[in-house]
Amino acid sequence: MENIADQTYIVENVVEFSPQEHTLYSKVNGNKVTLLASASECFLCLLENHGELVTKKELIHIGWEQYNLHVSDSTFNQNIFTLRKAFKDCGLNHEIIRTIPRKGLMVSKTININLLIIKNELVDYMPVCKDSKEVDHTSPTKSQKYSKFIYRITAKLQLNIFIIILIITCASGIVNGIYFTLPTSYLSNYRTILEGDNCHVKIDILRSALIDYKKFISSYNLHCKNSEYIYFSTYQYVPRISVFRCNHEFREHHRNDCVSWYFLDKKI
Structure with missing residues (x-):
């Protein structure tokens, strides 16, 4: 795909997840929940590995360590808890994020995940899958790489701004x-x-x-x-x-x- 402007994941045809805005929006009750940047990064990682186990170590690296931040076990667990609660507030009461004891987390294959891609005022609606014979994602275009680079930079900037505000608030x-x-x-x-x-x-x-x-x-x-x-x-x-x-x-x-x-x- 070329000239990708935005990506939105549709969870169980009910909740829209925007990685760029760190939000969940319910198409059922209209609730919109803003997630912490770290929780949003972790959920995006789980979606990119849909149906596969993601270790706790990998998620901690995605949400914190890559930004040179340290996180305690309690804070990590609290992020996952608030993420699950946000889905319930949006009308999804069944388990979206599954915990594999002493191993990690995953979004099961039974959970319906679709990816909404917006480009040049055109919308492509397709299921998230791996090794698809109809759509080849193994060779990303330059535009895809650039879009992903811009998203990562934006996410880091948002997190840095949040940390600065937090430090100022604590200092006061x-x-x-x-x-x-x-x-x-x-x-x-x-x-x-x-x-x-x-x-x-x-x-x-x-x-x-x-x-x-x-x-x-x-x-x-x-x-x-x-x-x-x-x-x-x-x-x-x-x-x-x-x-x-x-x-x-x-x-x-x-x-x-x-x-x-x-x-x-x-x-x-």
């Missing part, structure tokens, strides 16, 4: 005495769940519950005092916690003295 957590004002709309979903004992705790009610906060403080030694205000929020799909501890309650056009934390490993 160790800076004490920063004065800033947040817009009222940012905190419109926060509600007070605890008051008294020199402490005011507010949580994002769209993301978190009181039990989340109680489990959090049982795992981390982070308590407020002197009538401080705690703003607490968890995140959907990813193990992240955001905490602001401030001397005063947030009000529009008023400065506040706060310390922020961004926890990467959620223990709740």
Whole structure:
């Protein structure tokens, strides 16, 4: 194929997977889930090896090591878990990614995978298969190689930008005495769940519950005092916690003295 502009994998004729955008889109319920770049890279590798076992070592190299990143077993497993959950949110409740104990992962041959290729305003719709007699993929054209090169460069750039943003966010957590004002709309979903004992705790009610906060403080030694205000929020799909501890309650056009934390490993 020449002049390939985009590729989309169709899983079980229900979910569209875009490796370029790192997204899953359900044609059944309309849900669109954005994946972590590492999880997207791992799933693309499984699709490129459809019906074959891919070792955990290979997936770790694809998702992290080729970018000089280290990943723990728990983080790797969490990425696979969120990937499976994303498929359920898109309406596929049966097993798409199969675990082979102590060996690796695979997308079984019984899972229907099709590849949608868009080129020059024309769409070719064909099943993903190996050693096909009708379509010869063994000799990629220069355009295919160039397209794959551009995709890899784009994926690396997106991952690097994500890492830079993550570092900046974490660094802000160790800076004490920063004065800033947040817009009222940012905190419109926060509600007070605890008051008294020199402490005011507010949580994002769209993301978190009181039990989340109680489990959090049982795992981390982070308590407020002197009538401080705690703003607490968890995140959907990813193990992240955001905490602001401030001397005063947030009000529009008023400065506040706060310390922020961004926890990467959620223990709740």
